[in-house]
Amino acid sequence: MKKFINNPERVVDEMLEGMVAAHPEYIRKLEGFNVLARKNAPVIGKVALVSGGGSGHEPAHGGYVGKGMLDAAVCGNVFTSPTPDPILEAIKAVNGGAGVLLIVKNYTGDVMNFEMARDIAEMEGINVDYVIVNDDVAVENSTYTAGRRGIAGTVFVHKIAGAKAETGAGIKEIKATALKVISNVRSMGMALSPCIIPAAGKPNFTLLESEMEIGMGIHGEPGTHREKIRTADELAAQLMDKILEDMSLHAGDEVAVMINGLAATPLMELYIINRRVHDILKQNEIKIYKTFVGEFMTSLEMAGCSVSILKLDDELKLLLDAEADTPAFKVI
Amino acid sequence: MKKFINNPERVVDEMLEGMVAAHPEYIRKLEGFNVLARKNAPVIGKVALVSGGGSGHEPAHGGYVGKGMLDAAVCGNVFTSPTPDPILEAIKAVNGGAGVLLIVKNYTGDVMNFEMARDIAEMEGINVDYVIVNDDVAVENSTYTAGRRGIAGTVFVHKIAGAKAETGAGIKEIKATALKVISNVRSMGMALSPCIIPAAGKPNFTLLESEMEIGMGIHGEPGTHREKIRTADELAAQLMDKILEDMSLHAGDEVAVMINGLAATPLMELYIINRRVHDILKQNEIKIYKTFVGEFMTSLEMAGCSVSILKLDDELKLLLDAEADTPAFKVI
Amino acid sequence: MVVNGKKLIEILDRIADVIEENKLMLTELDAAIGDGDHGINMSRGFHAVREKLKDDDGSDIGIILKKAGMALVSNVGGAAGPLYGTAFLKAGAVVEGKQTVDVADLENMLKSALEGIKMRGHAEPKDKTMVDAAEEALNALNSSNAAGESPQQAIKAAVDAAYLGLENTKDMIARKGRASYLAERSIGHKDAGAASFALILKTIFDELYGQESS
């Protein structure tokens, strides 16, 4: 296992120390908990947004704490949902009296732990609500399963709900906006290589030099199936097919695009993917309002990418364009 | 070779198409040349900054084109300096009448090609000057060699000279500021894995699971020597030793820190490195004014990192804090 | 079979060791169709349980199990944390105030624990989760107790049934938890949570009756 680490058991703690050291103008760490909170939290009168989940997805979620996005990020162990305790602590630390909205990615563990924390917080008299992001079209949605996963599309929820909260909107309105983003965003990913959980010390699966894993999540879990590797254009088309199949997009609709690198994939390759994604959208007469290319929701050192498409309306465009100032996501 | 590409010979062209598609609000491509120019270039009356070099270092340099940084980036083939033709074209496209300053990383090829372009541009009556960045302390500096390489510290030159140009300063002043940055910045890098030039199809060297390459450049070229891998803390100390040995830093001095990922290394690990770098600086009673952690000057899909330390004075602090709005580097 | 608080703490202590010894196995099961952290999570959790019970005087079985449940909720994380945590909390609730428990109590505790797991995770038998081990174990314990077999026989039956439940998960398509993302591809792999469940039950038996007789 070749990593810049000291102790596999302490990677999250040490990472958070390094993050706080790097960005003291944005974030602080709650004493005794792996929670990054906005430096100036609680913002009195503003609804606070809390997200988080397992670590290993950096810059998600700590990198999105700041003006116009999150008020706190709860950082679990690598790929493991945080327990209710730090979530509760985060809720208490950022509640400015107007309530707290939790943004949770749809994984059994995340949902259960955030729900438990919400239950306790409500018993303590804090107004807490939550939304569950499930943008990953790789996984069949069904009430008989755990449902779709939340992946990179979550960052759009952070950005847009965060901008909404900044306008002084109430928790109900912000939740409605967040739910609108969730119902309008679809993502799909794939990987060229696995990743190594530091405490495990070896990869969860292996791929041949000629293979790729389609429908890859962001936890090193296998995807929906394996295929022979193909060209960037074919791959982009494959991901887009699955996304467009699941979205009701019509000629003239406007979208935001996110090409997300899982970590090891160079920006060069993400731009090559983006090129084809744009072509496909243009062929479908979809207007591209804004594009984000980079690493937004990673999976340790995995090579791979995901594409997210968010259908926009006037409200979402306005909120997407609103100023955001966080360590990892800035809109001027 | 597992990459999201279509044709190894066309990666740079396709990447640039993808970049322009992603960031039309910032950049445009010069017809027939692999040059990305500021959308609104030439900015009349402002000294224009042009940088560039081989591709494969994304977001450098195209990602730094925009307000407060570069006016154009010239994109050579992967790890190969661009020829004088596109450099000349870039100079002509962004010259707003106040002259053009070239920011060149110290590689034989880059220096020769930028010099040739400058010579031709001057013959055509454009006021062109240049600075050469050589921040890499891994390589012994000597007048009998090609000298030190330019690596991630170059991004500080882009940021600060870019901010200076934005103030309306003349080319001489901007050059003086750029030279001050160059004389105050030192970097050192290392790698855990090699990278694959698309057209070559295989790595330039191999490393055992237990080995790392110290003093790694950003072109897949071997470093100064090979060692057994160590902990993140030991590595950070090793890089910092070499950097501090070469800088005259005293207690109370202020610095900016850049922890740069070469591409495959996750942000988590960069923050773990940052943690130790901060500790070392604090032990030396050096004040840390600002820290940048991320991928600024990459090397295709290489796993590794570099640390850059920039000694600041009041002018440099002011310019570092000035607004920058580019696809890959934003200061609000 | 009568277990007092001190013995229960010893058993929980031993579970921490057994989970630690089987950390790799559990993690590998999870790696095949999940994210490969189950052993790591469980080991962290049961070490916290041990820590939490270090100074417990053993006077109240209910309190011991509640403390264990809280320690699991607060330290395991992921899916297993709330599930095992709830299971221990619920098991504790039905023996509140008791200084000792017998095999009838054990049946109640297991029943309540399983209800807690189902309530929290909404999983049913055949969803390829820890429920498949727990359900089989409870049924076997129930039948054996009803048939008037000895506590040793009853608990042995529960352990064997849990392992059968675990084996059965191999042929199932996962419908809950991370493995559900794999759909058909989850077939052929045993469920990690069912494995940890069977292991915990087996450790209880081994602590009560010795490993030889198992």
Added chain:
Amino acid sequence: MVVNGKKLIEILDRIADVIEENKLMLTELDAAIGDGDHGINMSRGFHAVREKLKDDDGSDIGIILKKAGMALVSNVGGAAGPLYGTAFLKAGAVVEGKQTVDVADLENMLKSALEGIKMRGHAEPKDKTMVDAAEEALNALNSSNAAGESPQQAIKAAVDAAYLGLENTKDMIARKGRASYLAERSIGHKDAGAASFALILKTIFDELYGQESS
């Protein structure tokens, strides 16, 4: 030996093929102590030369070499582009207006090319660059011409000397170009630019006198 413009264009054409055939070898030499693109760069450059000379009428050797030099400058990039480009431009400058060149011209051209390379790259012999092949070749050509040997003998001597120069780079410490970053570690590897230089010279000989006689 008398070469006219048409023959020169044929030679340059053949160089493009030979570089293409040896692309991997040149790239591997560069990979060992540089960045592994020399073969790729040179191949791109000489294909551009071929393209540029496609419609040339062959009337002026100087113009042909200038065109080739410009094509190299504009298409090779890296260090080799300005260096080989300047070499061809300088070689062309000394035969401006000539319809044919002989072995004396060749000596002048090589001398001027080498001066151009040194002027542009500031390298000296023993810096482990293409200069080491060029310098040996020029000296050999010069001696052989001075001794009144035949053009074939003289050019053969130059080719052999270039390869000797190439061999010699193996034991040198690089002091210019990327390989210089490796310092002592560059010992034991031949220089890629010296290899392409020797290869180009050998191709000229082979085109003039046939491969058998070489």
